[in-house]
Amino acid sequence: MADGQDVKERSKGIGARLMRKEDDRYLNGKGRYVADIRMPGMLELAFLRSPLAHARIISQAKPDQTDSWVFFGRDLDGVSGIRAVSGLPGFRPSTQPILADEKVRHVGEPIAACLADSRAKAEDLAEKIDVVFDELPAVHDMTKARDKESPLLHEDWEENSFLESNADINFEAAIAEADVIIKRSFKTARQCMAPIEGRGLIAVWDRNLELLTLYSATQMPHIVRTGLADCLNMDHGQIRVIAPDVGGGFGYKGILLAEEVCACYLAMKLDRPIRWIEDRREHLIAGANCREHSYEITGYAKADGELLAVDCTAIVDSGAYSSYPFSACLEAAQVASILPGPYVMKGFRCKTWSVATNKPPILPFRGVARTGVCFALEVLLDGIARELKITPEAIRARNLVQPEQMPFTNITNKFFDSGDYPEALKRAVTAIDLDGIRKEQKGQTGRTRIGVGLSIFCEQGAHGTSVYHGWGIPMVPGFEQATARLTPDGGLELRVGVHSHGQSLETTLAQIANTEIGIDPEKIKLVHGDTAYTPYSTGTWGSRCIVMAGGAVGSACELLGERIRKIAGHLMQADPADIKLEGGMASAGRSTISIEEVARTWYLKPQLLPDDVDPRGLDVVAGYKTTKDTGTFSYACHAVKVEVDMDLGHIRLLDYVIVEDAGTMINPMVVDGQVYGGAAQGIGTALFEEMCFDASGQPLASTLADYHLPLASDLPNIRIEHMETPSPLSRFGQKGIGESGAIGPPAAIANAVNDALSFIGAEVAEVPMTPERVLSAIAQAEFSKTTEGDVA
Amino acid sequence: MTETTVDLVVNGAPVSELTEPRTHLADFLREDLLLSGTHLGCEQGVCGACTVFVDGRPTRSCITLAASCKGAEVRSVEGFDDDPLMKALRDAFKRHHGLQCGYCTPGMLVTGYDIVRRLPDADAERVRKELSGNLCRCTGYAGIVAAIMDVLENNPPAAKVQPHARTPQKTEKSAAGSIGTASGVASPAAAERNVPASIPAKSSLAGAPSLSRTIRFNVSASDIWAIVSDPEKIVSCIPGGQLDSITDGNLLQGKCAVSMGPIKAAFAGTARMDLNEAEKSGHVIGRGKDGLSRSQLDGMLDFKMTGLPEKGSELTLDMVYKLTGPLSQFSRPALVAEIADRILDQVAASIEALAKGEDPHETQPRNLNGLSLMASVFMGWIKRTLRFR
Amino acid sequence: MKPALFDFAVAQSLSDAQSALLGGQNKLVSGNQSLGPMLNLRLTRPAGLVDISRVPELRAVEEHENYVRFGAAVTHAEIEDGEVPDPTGHWMRNAAANIAYRAVRNRGTIGGSLAHADPAADWVIVMTGLCAMAVVKGAAPDATLRTIPMEEFITGPYSTALGPEDILTAIDVPKPGQGARWSYWKYTRQVGEFAKASAAILIDPANNRTRITIGALGRQPALISNPETILDGSKSPMEALSVAIPDQPATALHLHAVALSRALEQIKVAKEFSA
Known part of the structure; x- marks a missing residue:
């Protein structure tokens, strides 16, 4: 084992803790983000946005002599609004206007586009536009959105609901033997994803090529291109989308923007490059949000802790429009299919609504619905455990899918590919020193209490065609492709349609190629983020890149390797089947030749090759799909120790452990980085982040001083332990891990807080767990206790 | 608008550029000097992505005006090529995976440099505290903290960038420059355009914040009624209030200037005033819009005069207000509530002054305490938990 | 967002700054750290900004027998780093x-x-709590400096006793007497954010100053009357605050009472001042 570890340390291939190829440019301030690009003659775009959440536009007037610089919806000839129509029956489609000119449905919706030679001047122009509104009552509470008296956002709908869905699997039969029935209501707040770089774009029309080029801070350039082609009624061939360096995405940059469509139209109309850089205020008040769920959930269990069934009614606040390409329904579809978590149960019933409100559209944020679902189920489970007087670890161990059951098809037909869930739980319990904390708790008095909480979940990643088709998502991923091209100097150029904006693909995909064909990662160049250069891809989302693009790079390199071997075989007079590709060399027995020489021969010295040489050359495209497209299931157990100051309602994280199984790790350093970063975002969900709206639909956070992101000082030194159970479905056994860290924290922290407060019976049921919410939970518990006392 | 010349030293080289005074240092570096390594993440002084050294001190370049940096020495991420401490930090960031998307990185490096230089004995907890002004959304800060600790613990090279001394300067006599023209102020036409003529529906104020006051007067109810039922008089009691016209008998057009420190809004609009002479009560409902910010203020006031059995009278005021648009989009509603409270205080004080025949604008508001509704559970609990401590 | 247009000048002297204030259209700016975000959001639109951060009179620090006079343009970091004397130790x-x-x-x-x-700003409560005085210069060229107790200087949220042409030139911070004690406790969930509640206690028997100040109220800090009754335990923080700040919402009242309790705990163990 020690030797194997040693080889891994030394290698640059799969499993190596290789430093990142992309770091140098960022560390030297040489990254090139969209706002860093300038074009001759470029105009800056600023939008006039709706100050109201719900209103009819009565009139719009441009300032004098600004017809060439100010544009309303009526000026966008032949441009269609954005539509993302779910394939599921009963779905009510919405049309998101590019510039609203009849009605606004959320604060921040763009109404007019203003151009000037600086952003400040474009904003000056926006101030001078006259718009008269007739304000309508706003729908701000998702639980009341479907009420009869609620005003309709989309007037041709019967109610403010995109879709209603029902799942019932053996529910009534399963609950017959229940000894306890535990009900809870949970809520997760609306959040902003808040990558440090916002959205941004430059649209350029090239007269000569008759090509529209859009530089955009996006996670999915090919999908943006398809969406643009639809809205602008253009051929794909007339559009090129480039995603340069992108400053974080997390889902926020996986959406087609009205701003993109608008800028592209204007760039073509005016024949001038146009730049729009989203500012923080726009991001917070106008950009798509995420995460707002409400659950009414009931657990049915036997006295010994066996979980029999879960019944849930969930509402997802989908905002005003169905956003492209994920639609308004992805979250609810996930809720209904993922709620049972990593557990075995006999019955399941779930009803979901994706409701429309006067808020920005909802968009899948890292973890998508899993974070909310994990919170609801795991906190419910602790409630059941408390009722049954068994420990949180025991109720989990009792109900988790066991390793010998793997692969396991769960109640909602999820195919868990591999893993040892109980082992993850056991390790987390040991690592956090649960026994020690229990002892520590026994001596506690006073109003500062410690608590410990667990959450365990599995994360479906890289799921493909059948899953997304089943969820009715307008964009269904199929095969992922990659191009591998040996360059004449023996370097390797990889081209993928996904985009790397922090995921480290420039390094990890090079590691995969290195393992396949032995070329040094230093000599491997990843080309990504340009529709002109890369194969079509749905892009970077769904924890899919390392599995899908990694698999595709593996396939392409395998194919390229065959070609290299053939040529090398000829040059060395060896059987290609005997040739190994390692360390930049092709070797068969004692004879070796450099891959560089093979490349040089193919490109520049073809006279050395026989006439019947394979003419397909050293430039290959290969497609890849996992052996079953149900997705890899990474899993993790989070364990956290908290201190609750009961007078302030303040929660401090004292220790945090994550036991994680990512399958085969391509680069453990990168896996850790994804888990740390995800966990910080999950802690943000748990403790800080909340986009509040008032009754008139006004967002109450327009700065980062109002919308609180987690800081370095809010986080403990998170400890990660790895398990490494390869997935049988993926090419190298790797599993998607990108979202995992963000899933567990709200559940684990809420369970820890409830554990700390269990001596008075207080429970928090809503995230973020602000001091006000914690104090209110404590007050309710203590007040009901004391009033009971008064009565007695 | 005239531009101003900004002379300063950037990354060791003297620079002189014409720019608008409103240009902040980050835009000056990025747009005028094409040094795009300095990133903008919020322009609100919170995220720290734009942090650069100004005179050797970490500075938020998004809330520092370029024109304020005349004569300063600025160093951005592009200006550390031969700096051994920056090299050590960069290497450590790389080893510890202290960056993912790279966007916050330039600001992190400047702050990290300052931490190593200023706090050689910092432990991880201190490093986390010092990093709290720099947001990273990718790494969870783990690699950043580890990288800075690594540099701190392994004989960091001496810092070449050092803070310049900031000593008080000698008094000099010189002109203040060409200030005084009001070109930055929006023209009154812009501020007053699009005055809403509509009156909000009462239902649109449901759930909005409310305030109440009861004021006693030594004068008779009819004397006070003469003030409160007279649009001109009552508007003169509103601080910043101005009545422009009355149409259809009870539609009042006017404005109300409200200020909250440096934030000044002028709400122009229309209100309807309905009086019930018999009951000596009235109802005012209206809507005003601040033209520049596109914020809107809807308000409703109910008032009733009662004669007191002995002598004098009592006026009850119930106000409901709803603010929408940019001025409302903050998480500190207590501030808005406090200002609304003060305005109502001033209205009350002015009515009293007018009744006494004084100038309402000369009066100081009395400090009247409003009724605040508190959740019984909360109050009960608070009394129990904190009574004995 | 970018600021609306404004004019800009750097004042080299107090009289520069003062002449720029005439007419009421211009605004003084020093570090721009609070104003900057408001400018960028176009929430404030002064016609002109006058940078006073380099005015020598405002950068000066004078030590007097009983107090230190800090020029208004002394930075927080200079105080933090001890580059200027700290009269309070x-x-x-x-x-x-x-x-x-x-x-x-x-x-x-x-x-x-x-x-x-x-x-919610720190200096607003700390300076009130330390019995500091604001030093203000009026518009008239021959105007003498006025000193205003901090509790009268801060008059409300974003409101001060400064007239439209007045300049806050300095802050006088009294030196505590031998044996004085101080505690300042603020509740922020996150480092650097505005406090949700804060309390400061000064016990300075030598100068006959005992002061309990409550901050982060959404308006000027509140001074608690008869602070001795809280210090000697005859009144609980909650009882005192229910009287002093009765109109605060329940949670806020609660948090302020906790802040005061914490400040009381701290003062018990606070080191005595010695010159």
Whole structure:
């Protein structure tokens, strides 16, 4: 084992803790983000946005002599609004206007586009536009959105609901033997994803090529291109989308923007490059949000802790429009299919609504619905455990899918590919020193209490065609492709349609190629983020890149390797089947030749090759799909120790452990980085982040001083332990891990807080767990206790 | 608008550029000097992505005006090529995976440099505290903290960038420059355009914040009624209030200037005033819009005069207000509530002054305490938990 | 967002600054750390800004027998780092070190913070709690300096006693007497954010000053009357605050009572001042 570890340390291939190829440019301030690009003659775009959440536009007037610089919806000839129509029956489609000119449905919706030679001047122009509104009552509470008296956002709908869905699997039969029935209501707040770089774009029309080029801070350039082609009624061939360096995405940059469509139209109309850089205020008040769920959930269990069934009614606040390409329904579809978590149960019933409100559209944020679902189920489970007087670890161990059951098809037909869930739980319990904390708790008095909480979940990643088709998502991923091209100097150029904006693909995909064909990662160049250069891809989302693009790079390199071997075989007079590709060399027995020489021969010295040489050359495209497209299931157990100051309602994280199984790790350093970063975002969900709206639909956070992101000082030194159970479905056994860290924290922290407060019976049921919410939970518990006392 | 010349030293080289005074240092570096390594993440002084050294001190370049940096020495991420401490930090960031998307990185490096230089004995907890002004959304800060600790613990090279001394300067006599023209102020036409003529529906104020006051007067109810039922008089009691016209008998057009420190809004609009002479009560409902910010203020006031059995009278005021648009989009509603409270205080004080025949604008508001509704559970609990401590 | 247009000048002297204030259209700015975000959001639109951060009179620090006079343009970082004398030993330094973030402290100034008068700002409560005086110069060329007790200087949220042409030139911070004690406790969930509640206690028997100040109220700090009754335990923080700030919402009242309790715990163990 020690030797194997040693080889891994030394290698640059799969499993190596290789430093990142992309770091140098960022560390030297040489990254090139969209706002860093300038074009001759470029105009800056600023939008006039709706100050109201719900209103009819009565009139719009441009300032004098600004017809060439100010544009309303009526000026966008032949441009269609954005539509993302779910394939599921009963779905009510919405049309998101590019510039609203009849009605606004959320604060921040763009109404007019203003151009000037600086952003400040474009904003000056926006101030001078006259718009008269007739304000309508706003729908701000998702639980009341479907009420009869609620005003309709989309007037041709019967109610403010995109879709209603029902799942019932053996529910009534399963609950017959229940000894306890535990009900809870949970809520997760609306959040902003808040990558440090916002959205941004430059649209350029090239007269000569008759090509529209859009530089955009996006996670999915090919999908943006398809969406643009639809809205602008253009051929794909007339559009090129480039995603340069992108400053974080997390889902926020996986959406087609009205701003993109608008800028592209204007760039073509005016024949001038146009730049729009989203500012923080726009991001917070106008950009798509995420995460707002409400659950009414009931657990049915036997006295010994066996979980029999879960019944849930969930509402997802989908905002005003169905956003492209994920639609308004992805979250609810996930809720209904993922709620049972990593557990075995006999019955399941779930009803979901994706409701429309006067808020920005909802968009899948890292973890998508899993974070909310994990919170609801795991906190419910602790409630059941408390009722049954068994420990949180025991109720989990009792109900988790066991390793010998793997692969396991769960109640909602999820195919868990591999893993040892109980082992993850056991390790987390040991690592956090649960026994020690229990002892520590026994001596506690006073109003500062410690608590410990667990959450365990599995994360479906890289799921493909059948899953997304089943969820009715307008964009269904199929095969992922990659191009591998040996360059004449023996370097390797990889081209993928996904985009790397922090995921480290420039390094990890090079590691995969290195393992396949032995070329040094230093000599491997990843080309990504340009529709002109890369194969079509749905892009970077769904924890899919390392599995899908990694698999595709593996396939392409395998194919390229065959070609290299053939040529090398000829040059060395060896059987290609005997040739190994390692360390930049092709070797068969004692004879070796450099891959560089093979490349040089193919490109520049073809006279050395026989006439019947394979003419397909050293430039290959290969497609890849996992052996079953149900997705890899990474899993993790989070364990956290908290201190609750009961007078302030303040929660401090004292220790945090994550036991994680990512399958085969391509680069453990990168896996850790994804888990740390995800966990910080999950802690943000748990403790800080909340986009509040008032009754008139006004967002109450327009700065980062109002919308609180987690800081370095809010986080403990998170400890990660790895398990490494390869997935049988993926090419190298790797599993998607990108979202995992963000899933567990709200559940684990809420369970820890409830554990700390269990001596008075207080429970928090809503995230973020602000001091006000914690104090209110404590007050309710203590007040009901004391009033009971008064009565007695 | 005239531009101003900004002379300063950037990354060791003297620079002189014409720019608008409103240009902040980050835009000056990025747009005028094409040094795009300095990133903008919020322009609100919170995220720290734009942090650069100004005179050797970490500075938020998004809330520092370029024109304020005349004569300063600025160093951005592009200006550390031969700096051994920056090299050590960069290497450590790389080893510890202290960056993912790279966007916050330039600001992190400047702050990290300052931490190593200023706090050689910092432990991880201190490093986390010092990093709290720099947001990273990718790494969870783990690699950043580890990288800075690594540099701190392994004989960091001496810092070449050092803070310049900031000593008080000698008094000099010189002109203040060409200030005084009001070109930055929006023209009154812009501020007053699009005055809403509509009156909000009462239902649109449901759930909005409310305030109440009861004021006693030594004068008779009819004397006070003469003030409160007279649009001109009552508007003169509103601080910043101005009545422009009355149409259809009870539609009042006017404005109300409200200020909250440096934030000044002028709400122009229309209100309807309905009086019930018999009951000596009235109802005012209206809507005003601040033209520049596109914020809107809807308000409703109910008032009733009662004669007191002995002598004098009592006026009850119930106000409901709803603010929408940019001025409302903050998480500190207590501030808005406090200002609304003060305005109502001033209205009350002015009515009293007018009744006494004084100038309402000369009066100081009395400090009247409003009724605040508190959740019984909360109050009960608070009394129990904190009574004995 | 970018600011609306404004004019700009750097004042080289107090009289420069004062002449720029005539007419009421211009605004003084020092570090721009509070004003900057408001400018960028176009929430404030002064016709002109006058940068007073380099005015020598405002940068001066004078030590007097009983107090230190801090020029208004002294930065938080200068106080934090001890580059200027701290009349209170280390009380001011500690308070300065916990204002916002270092990069903000490098430019933000004590006078700017007080003139801005954000109810949740540290100097607003700390200066009130330390019985500091605002030094104000009026518009007339021959106007003499006025000193205003801090509790009268801060008059409300973002409101001060400064007239439209007045300049806050300095802050006088009294030296505590031998044996004085001080505690300042603020509740922030996150480092650098505005406090949700805060309390400061000064016990200075030699100078006959005992003061309990409550901050972050959404308006000017509140001074608690008869602070001795709280210090000797005859009144609980909650009882005192129910009287002093009765109109605060329940949670806020509660948090302020906790802040005061914490400040009381701290003062019990606070080191005595010695000159």
